[in-house]
Amino acid sequence: MQGKPRGRAGAAFQLFRIAARTMAGVPTVSLPELRSLLASGRARLFDVRSREEAAAGTIPGALNIPVSELEGALQMEPAAFRALYSAEKPKLEDENLVFFCQIGKRGLQATQLAQSLGYTGARNYPGAYREWLEKEG
Numbered sequence: 001m002q003g004k005p006r007g008r009a010g011a012a013f014q015l016f017r018i019a020a021r022t023m024a025g026v027p028t029v030s031l032p033e034l035r036s037l038l039a040s041g042r043a044r045l046f047d048v049r050s051r052e053e054a055a056a057g058t059i060p061g062a063l064n065i066p067v068s069e070l071e072g073a074l075q076m077e078p079a080a081f082r083a084l085y086s087a088e089k090p091k092l093e094d095e096n097l098v099f100f101c102q103i104g105k106r107g108l109q110a111t112q113l114a115q116s117l118g119y120t121g122a123r124n125y126p127g128a129y130r131e132w133l134e135k136e137g
Helices: 007-024 031-039 051-055 067-074 078-085 105-116 128-136
Strands: 044-047 097-100 122-124
Touching: 031 128, 067 078, 067 105, 097 105, 097 128, 105 122
Parallel strands: 044 097, 097 122
Antiparallel strands: none
C-alpha cells in the first residue's frame, strides 16, 4: 500500500482529488462556440461580475447577476426572478446557460453553483469578458 496517504492526510488527499476532478469536469464553451451559439440564439449568457463591472461593458445580451446573488436568484420563484431581473428565469433543463466573469474564476464558481442546484446545461466561458473584449471589442 505504498504511495497512498493514510489517516487524516489520506482523507484530505481524497477530498482534494475529488475537488480537482469536479473542477476539471465543468463543461466549458470556447469563444468560437460561444459566437455560434449566440448567432443562433441557442445560449443564455450570465455576467456574474459586480454591477459596476458589468455597467462598464459586457457581452451583448448578457444578464448581470453578481455571483454573490446567484444562488438566491436561481432559487427564486419565476415571477420574482422576472420582477427583479426583467428576464425569464432559466429552467433546470435549459441548455447552454453560459456563465462568465472578468478573468474566469467567478464564472467557474457560478457554473459549479448552478450545476449543484440542478441546472444541467450550465457551462463556463473560461475566456471570460477579458477574451471577449480582446477579440470582439
